[in-house]
Amino acid sequence: MSDTERSDDRETTGVDRDPTAVVESVFDVVADAAPEIRRALPGRRVESGADNPSGETVMAADVYADDLLADRIASVEGVGEFASEERESPADVGDGLAVAIDPLDGSSNLRSNNAMGTVVGVYDAPLPASGRDLVGAGYVLYGPITTMIVATEDGVREEVVETDSDAETTGVTRTVVEKSIELPDDPTVYGFGGRVPDWPPAFESYAREIESELKLRYGGAMVGDVNQVLTYGGVFAYPALEDAPNGKLRLQFEANPIAYIIEQAGGAASDGVQDILDVPPEKVHQRVPLHVGSTSLIDRLEDALA
Ligand SMILES: O=P(O)(O)OC[C@H]1O[C@](O)(COP(=O)(O)O)[C@@H](O)[C@@H]1O
Ligand SMILES: [Mg+2]
Ligand SMILES: [Mg+2]
Structure with a gap:
C-alpha cells in the first residue's frame, strides 16, 4: 500500500464528526443513488443543451445524476463543501469535509449503451485540494452489474449494488464481494x-x-x-x-x-x-x-x- 500520508502544514477542513463516518455516509449516498441513476438513463441519452465548465457537452443524464447527488451529498452531516465536474464553483454546504464528484463518467457512451460510472473523492481540505488530502474515494460502475469500488486508508473493497424492488429510493442492497483488492502481480x-x-x-x-x-x-x-x-x-x-x-x-x-x-x-x-x-x-x-x-x-x- 502506498504512502498517502498528508504533511502537517496544509489546511484541513476541521471536521467535527469522525471523518471515517462521514466518508462512509458519502459512500452510502452514492450507492443508494446508483440504482436511481441507472433507472433514469434510458430517457436521458440526449444532449441537455448546455456545456460544462470544461467546455464539454452535458447530456440530460449528466444533469440528472448531478442534481440528485448534489442535494443528497450536501445533506450529509460533516460535509462542508461540494463540487462537481458539471458546476462552475464549489458550494459551501456547512462544516466539514469537501466532496468532489464526476456524476456520470463516460457519458458519451450513453448513445452506444456502453459502460459508465460515478466517481467520488472526499478531501479533508478546501477545494481545489491535493490528492494527499483525500480520506476516501470510490466509483460506481454501471456495467452489466452495478458495482462500487470503495477505497479508504484501510484498503479497497468491491461491492455489488442491487435493488430488490421498483421503489424509487428503497430496497438498495450492498454486498461486499472483495474485501481487500490488490492489483494482480502479472499485468495483462x-x-x-x-x-x-x-x-x-x-x-x-x-x-x-x-x-x-x-x-x-x-x-x-x-x-x-x-x-x-x-x-x-x-x-x-x-x-x-x-x-x-x-x-x-x-x-x-x-x-x-x-x-x-x-x-x-x-x-x-x-x-x-x-x-x-x-x-x-x-x-x-x-x-x-x-x-x-x-x-x-x-x-x-x-x-x-x-
Ligand atoms: O472519448 P475519448 O477521447 O476516448 O475520452 C474518453 C474519456 O473521457 C471521459 O469520458 C471523460 O469523462 P466525462 O464523461 O465525465 O466527461 C472519460 O471517462 C474517458 O476516459
Ligand atoms: Mg469523467
Ligand atoms: Mg462526467
Missing part, C-alpha cells in the same frame, strides 16, 4: 485514450512496447477502463496530447480519486513526471495527464517520458 490489459496521431512521440514509443506485451481493453469510460486494470492488472492512460498538454481528465473529480484507489490497491499513478497525488491543485476544473496501473508499468512510463 491496457487502454490508452486520445487519437494516436495526437500522442507525443515519447508516449507513442511507450504505447508500442506495451501493445506488444498486453491486451487492448478500451471502452471510452475511465471508470470501466480503470476497473479492467484493477481486476486484471495493467495500465490505463489518458495522456498529454500534442494540442492538449494537460490531457483530458480533471484532477479533482477524476484523476485524484482514481489515483488514490489504484495506489491503495498497491498500484501507482503518475502525470508522467510525478505521483498524481502530488500534483499541486491550482483550479477546480484543472486537467492533468493520467497514467495509472501496475507499478512496474508506471515506472516504465515515467522513464519513457523523462
Whole structure:
C-alpha cells in the first residue's frame, strides 16, 4: 500500500464528526443513488443543451445524476463543501469535509449503451485540494452489474449494488464481494485514450512496447477502463496530447480519486513526471495527464517520458 500520508502544514477542513463516518455516509449516498441513476438513463441519452465548465457537452443524464447527488451529498452531516465536474464553483454546504464528484463518467457512451460510472473523492481540505488530502474515494460502475469500488486508508473493497424492488429510493442492497483488492502481480490489459496521431512521440514509443506485451481493453469510460486494470492488472492512460498538454481528465473529480484507489490497491499513478497525488491543485476544473496501473508499468512510463 502506498504512502498517502498528508504533511502537517496544509489546511484541513476541521471536521467535527469522525471523518471515517462521514466518508462512509458519502459512500452510502452514492450507492443508494446508483440504482436511481441507472433507472433514469434510458430517457436521458440526449444532449441537455448546455456545456460544462470544461467546455464539454452535458447530456440530460449528466444533469440528472448531478442534481440528485448534489442535494443528497450536501445533506450529509460533516460535509462542508461540494463540487462537481458539471458546476462552475464549489458550494459551501456547512462544516466539514469537501466532496468532489464526476456524476456520470463516460457519458458519451450513453448513445452506444456502453459502460459508465460515478466517481467520488472526499478531501479533508478546501477545494481545489491535493490528492494527499483525500480520506476516501470510490466509483460506481454501471456495467452489466452495478458495482462500487470503495477505497479508504484501510484498503479497497468491491461491492455489488442491487435493488430488490421498483421503489424509487428503497430496497438498495450492498454486498461486499472483495474485501481487500490488490492489483494482480502479472499485468495483462491496457487502454490508452486520445487519437494516436495526437500522442507525443515519447508516449507513442511507450504505447508500442506495451501493445506488444498486453491486451487492448478500451471502452471510452475511465471508470470501466480503470476497473479492467484493477481486476486484471495493467495500465490505463489518458495522456498529454500534442494540442492538449494537460490531457483530458480533471484532477479533482477524476484523476485524484482514481489515483488514490489504484495506489491503495498497491498500484501507482503518475502525470508522467510525478505521483498524481502530488500534483499541486491550482483550479477546480484543472486537467492533468493520467497514467495509472501496475507499478512496474508506471515506472516504465515515467522513464519513457523523462
Ligand atoms: O472519448 P475519448 O477521447 O476516448 O475520452 C474518453 C474519456 O473521457 C471521459 O469520458 C471523460 O469523462 P466525462 O464523461 O465525465 O466527461 C472519460 O471517462 C474517458 O476516459
Ligand atoms: Mg469523467
Ligand atoms: Mg462526467
